[in-house]
Amino acid sequence: MTYETAIAALADPTRRTIIDRLRGGALPVGAIADGMPISRPAVSQHLRVLSDAGLLSVTPSGNRRLYAIAPEGVDELRSYLDTLWDDALAAFKRAAEDQAKGTSE
Amino acid sequence: MTYETAIAALADPTRRTIIDRLRGGALPVGAIADGMPISRPAVSQHLRVLSDAGLLSVTPSGNRRLYAIAPEGVDELRSYLDTLWDDALAAFKRAAEDQAKGTSE
């Protein structure tokens, strides 16, 4: 039910680079925003979108907030794509067989 | 390299329902647009976005054009999410171990 917001969140290139920066592990906002061509508040807004989508988890640590990729959120998207993959492949094979049948007869 | 456009294409709800309608197999534009709350030209535009993203294939058949899900396009997206999943899980486990270590010592 929430994979819709997750896929919308990942549609933005900036948010994907944020995700990429977190592949190695959790980071505070400053480290994520560092070197990016946009302002830190903009990064914060992206982090909010990703969190709302269930793709990130937040861990307050004193003064800072550590963001990390939430495996469950990623898994929901994977599940969706898996069913899509299954259906697409089945339809593809069926079409190929039908076409072969039509050609031979 | 093309999974970026694929994920952007799937971010739109209308385009996801189009994809869902094609899960059972190829359909002409009229059948796809039938019953949808938007105009047929709008559907055509969505079909173009999905095709450009490599998620759909087109097969002209006389007067009509049959659209079908392209398995390869879906697979590229799956690959991206698989690597993301691997990294996310590895980082998650590492963080859990580090935290356990910090707690015990």
Added chain:
DNA sequence: CAGTTTCGTAAGTCATATCTTACCGTAAGT
């Protein structure tokens, strides 16, 4: 306790994506 870091939120601007209607070409039917 005053000052500095860290980070989130608010308001406003601007670009992009989506929709509509109108129109055109091509194939099929009569």
Added chain:
DNA sequence: ACTTACGGTAAGATATGACTTACGAAACTG
């Protein structure tokens, strides 16, 4: 040949989304 069905494209209106600056709230630091 004329008409109808199918579907892509163009132009324009509008909504949505991403960015900026300004500001406020906590938590460390001296």
